[in-house]
Amino acid sequence: MLSPGILFPAGYLVLYLSTNIYLNSDFKKNLSQSFNTATDNNWQISVKSLKSGLFLDSVTLDHIELKKRERPERNNKETDRTIIIKTLEIPYPDLQKLLFSSTERLSSIQTVHEKIIAKEPGIQ
Numbered sequence: 211m212l213s214p215g216i217l218f219p220a221g222y223l224v225l226y227l228s229t230n231i232y233l234n235s236d237f238k239k240n241l242s243q244s245f246n247t248a249t250d251n252n253w254q255i256s257v258k259s260l261k262s263g264l265f266l267d268s269v270t271l272d273h274i275e276l277k278k279r280e281r282p283e284r285n286n287k288e289t290d291r292t293i294i295i296k297t298l299e300i301p302y303p304d305l306q307k308l309l310f311s312s313t314e315r316l317s318s319i320q321t322v323h324e325k326i327i328a329k330e331p332g333i334q
Contacts, residue, residue, distance in 0.1 A: 225306055226262065232309060233260040233269065237319070245323045253278050253333055255326070266305040271298045274326065276333060293330055300325045 238257055245255040258273035274295040300322060307314040327333050 225309075226264075226266065228309060229262045229266060229305060230260075233262060237308070237315070240315070240319050241322055244319045245326070248323055248327070249333060255323075262305050263299075267301065267303050269300050269302050269305065269322065271300070271322070271326075272296075274298060276326075276330065278333075293333070295326070295329060298326065298329060 238260055241257065242255050245253065254277045256275040256277075257271050259271075261270050261272075262268070263270070276293040276295070278291040302318065302321070304314075305318075308318055
């Protein structure tokens with residue numbers, strides 16, 4: 211049971227699962243807050259799920275929904291504009307550092323929302 215052939219895969223599996231759990235809980239919430247701030251609260255983001263690549267070298271975002279609220283000054287009607295991105299894979303080497311470094315978490319959130327904005331140039 212304590213052989214390196216068992217310990218290494220078990221440790222890697224724990225790291226992989228922990229990273230995916232973190233991505234789908236705290237990271238997703240922080241991404242939403244950061245994205246709203248970066249777009250001056252004009253856009254809201256919703257991501258169905260985030261998952262890491264098998265080798266912890268990328269992040270895949272599934273079903274990204276971007277909503278913009280437009281409030282015309284003359285009308286009292288509010289109109290919504292929605293952009294849906296089915297899947298977005300972002301290369302991210304050293305993804306495993308997210309769990310251990312707060313500065314890495316902040317820079318990774320910044321990197322992800324910059325990639326989303328670059329994917330949809332109409333978002334500002």
